[in-house]
Amino acid sequence: MEASKGAKEEEIEREKKVEFAASEIEYVSYGGEHHLTLIMGLVDQELSEPYSIFTYRYFVYLWPQLCFLAFHEGKCVGTVVCKMGEHRNTTFRGYIAMLVVIKPYRGRGIATELVTRSIRVMMESGCEEVTLEAEVTNKGALALYGRLGFIRAKRLFRYYLNGVDAFRLKLLFPQPKLHPSFPMISDREDTQRLKGRTDKRASEG
Template identity: 50%
Template sequence: MTEVTYHTLEAGNDEELHALKTMISDDLSEPYSIYVYHFFLSQWPELCNIAKLNGETIGVIICKIEPHRDVRSRGYIGMLAVKKEHRGHGIAKKLVRISIEKMIKAGCDEIMLETEVVNKPAIALYEHMGFIRSKRLYRYYLNQHDAFRLILPITSKSTVRSVYLQHSDQLAT
């Protein structure tokens, strides 16, 4: 049996990009335009990871890192998809772990995502990995489903309300 391989999306690899877009379109409830992909992939290409089996793309995760209110660094899991026939084999968990490790190395204080409240397998996956429900977002998705915002605290900064943390410009003075 061939093992699943994991790697960062290769810049300019149109075949992988097409496979990634097709998988996300098939599996996620939100439609994403080519601009959304380019937004993530042009700024954070190292945070787009692919799972392959026998040369076929079977899983993908797309993430980013940005400052949050100028007081902490927040990683964000924007999209995660695994082909239906390959679910239940730890592929999504491995993709999330790879991304978490990269975001921690990059200095993230916390990692956040949203998922539909009806997506019990995703909620179980993320909560098993230490994510905590922080908010329910009513009618968040185009299909009118609610979402849970989940946060994985990494540093002590993630446990302090933003208003109580000094802004980076105040630290310079």
């Protein structure tokens, strides 16, 4: 009974809101194994899906520039872990694998800042879109990504181990526009133009 009471009090203590100014939060890029331990602790504590250490290393070793951590007074309070690469040989896509902010620090813009930083790197690296999965019951995450411009592309039934469905969310980056002085020429038009020049040279010869 006492053990149960103590666990309950500890849970309440963990969820107490913390007062802080936005300027007090420090955001850093992934810096090595000392950060990996912090990331694993946060994700294991807050997310429903279990991950092996090999999964974490896959992301942070190959795409350390897409992993960010948030600190408050030396304590790690949030993290985002992502990757990017070719999708079906047609699209260069970014992917948000994990996003965590511990309960006392939620609702203060930390998750938004973490995601925004990773998206900025993806865009600068040439990604055309960003995707992720979120539980259909996770209203906070769905609202956050909605504010950032993500749309619900697909519903994935019983996607998670706990049997909960997921939404696949997608953010499309605007395609770069050509300068007004540069005419837009399709591949077909360009081929026909080159063929015409070749035929003309042949007839002149």
